[in-house]
Amino acid sequence: MGYKCKLCPSKAVIYMRQHRLALCSGCYVQWFAKQTQRSISEMRMLRRDERVLVAVSGGKDSLSLWYVLSELGYDAEGLYIDLGISDLGYSERSKTYAMHLADKLMRPLHIVSVSKSVGKAIPELVRRSDRSPCSLCGLIKRYIMNRFAIEGGFDVLATGHNLDDEAATLLSNVLHWQVGYLARQSPILMERDGFVRRIKPFYRFTEKETALYALLNGIAYIEDECPYSVDATTIFLKGILNQLEERMPGTKLQFYNNFLAHARELFEREQAPKVQLRQCSICSMPTAECVCAFCRAIERVGGTFVGLNVVRYEPKQCGASSQSTKAAMTAEGDDNGEQCRLA
Amino acid sequence: MGDNVLRAIFRGKVYEFEEEKMKVRELLKRLNLSPESTLVVRDNEVLTEDELLKRGDEVRIISAISGGS
Numbered sequence: 001m002g003y004k005c006k007l008c009p010s011k012a013v014i015y016m017r018q019h020r021l022a023l024c025s026g027c028y029v030q031w032f033a034k035q036t037q038r039s040i041s042e043m044r045m046l047r048r049d050e051r052v053l054v055a056v057s058g059g060k061d062s063l064s065l066w067y068v069l070s071e072l073g074y075d076a077e078g079l080y081i082d083l084g085i086s087d088l089g090y091s092e093r094s095k096t097y098a099m100h101l102a103d104k105l106m107r108p109l110h111i112v113s114v115s116k117s118v119g120k121a122i123p124e125l126v127r128r129s130d131r132s133p134c135s136l137c138g139l140i141k142r143y144i145m146n147r148f149a150i151e152g153g154f155d156v157l158a159t160g161h162n163l164d165d166e167a168a169t170l171l172s173n174v175l176h177w178q179v180g181y182l183a184r185q186s187p188i189l190m191e192r193d194g195f196v197r198r199i200k201p202f203y204r205f206t207e208k209e210t211a212l213y214a215l216l217n218g219i220a221y222i223e224d225e226c227p228y229s230v231d232a233t234t235i236f237l238k239g240i241l242n243q244l245e246e247r248m249p250g251t252k253l254q255f256y257n258n259f260l261a262h263a264r265e266l267f268e269r270e271q272a273p274k275v276q277l278r279q280c281s282i283c284s285m286p287t288a289e290c291v292c293a294f295c296r297a298i299e300r301v302g303g304t305f306v307g308l309n310v311v312r313y314e315p316k317q318c319g320a321s322s323q324s325t326k327a328a329m330t331a332e333g334d335d336n337g338e339q340c341r342l343a
Numbered sequence: 344m345g346d347n348v349l350r351a352i353f354r355g356k357v358y359e360f361e362e363e364k365m366k367v368r369e370l371l372k373r374l375n376l377s378p379e380s381t382l383v384v385r386d387n388e389v390l391t392e393d394e395l396l397k398r399g400d401e402v403r404i405i406s407a408i409s410g411g412s
């Protein structure tokens with residue numbers, strides 16, 4: 001019963017219909033790393049001599065990304081943005097997972113506090129705003145990621161977006177014919193004045209594949225949704241795409257890959273030439289207007305940007321000094337290399 | 344009584360099935376979950392959809408779907 005690994009005599013842990021490939025746990029983690037490198041090389045996302053900042057949320061995708069980039073030998077540091085969401089200890093728990101991985105990788109984690117940077121945490125900003133929580137929070141996070149990457153001298157910013165994220169976004173953009181968004185939806189956005197290069201090395205992996213990678217490597221992550229994410233549409237679209245996938249294996253990958261290969265450039269060509277950017281009169285980051293979107297949003301909800309508040313978390317050495325973190329983590333999930341996290 | 348059911352734990356809830364045996368694929372269907380977005384774990388081992396489950400087994404189901412990005 002069950003599939004056999006295609007590469008060795010062991011029992012498979014996953015059968016990936018879209019690749020007609022069954023793999024055991026050992027072969028899977030190797031395959032996953034190789035595929036990540038393939039995406040990076042093919043899209044020329046990142047060179048060995050470049051410094052990459054990985055935006056980690058505490059979820060499976062971004063933590064797996066930090067892990068595999070380090071495995072592949074890239075100079076990768078983490079950025080955790082503390083949103084200050086105290087419901088069910090959401091932000092604190094997410095941060096603990098990020099710090100735990102920093103310890104495991106022995107790499108520094110930079111922690112930026114939203115409330116200390118703009119005067120108020122996300123819940124209060126959201127309460128005072130008329131836009132959706134995810135849209136406001138997304139704007140703030142993108143600004144912080146880019147600004148921190150620039151200030152920190154990083155060449156590249158990497159995020160954990162996977163195939164399901166990208167395919168759902170593409171479907172939504174197509175349903176509404178968001179031509180401007182379609183022109184810019186890409187696993188790589190090149191750097192330009194004031195903007196760091198942005199890459200999504202996981203764009204070919206499904207959510208199931210990134211979750212499996214985290215599980216097999218003993219990477220503990222936060223499983224609950226952000227309590228503010230009322231974005232049921234994304235989950236709905238992902239469900240529809242998975243129904244298509246069950247009937248027609250490979251649909252998600254083809255949908256997104258063929259868009260990249262044949263359609264995206266057509267939308268890009270249609271776009272008006274890039275407007276000349278100038279400096280925001282408040283924060284001096286690049287913008288097409290007088291005041292950038294971030295500063296306008298912060299002003300509107302009564303916040304004040306005072307510069308990024310950053311704490312650099314240095315990983316603890318293995319052994320006694322990290323006892324307390326270890327004990328805290330064990331309660332939520334096992335962290336022993338090979339063992340299953342949910343055992 | 345304990346060994347006479349197949350137990351599936353999903354999002355902190357326990358689901359019990361009386362069938363003698365059942366494939367992972369069938370279990371997911373019964374719980375209305377897509378095999379494209381779920382992992383099933385038994386005794387520290389991740390199972391493919393083809394795997395046969397039997398009474399007395401206890402599995403954990405992990406949903407890989409997430410909303411925001």
Ligand SMILES: [Zn+2]
Binds near residue numbers: 009023024028
């Ligand atoms: Zn193998």
Ligand SMILES: [Zn+2]
Binds near residue numbers: 281283284292293295
């Ligand atoms: Zn500004």
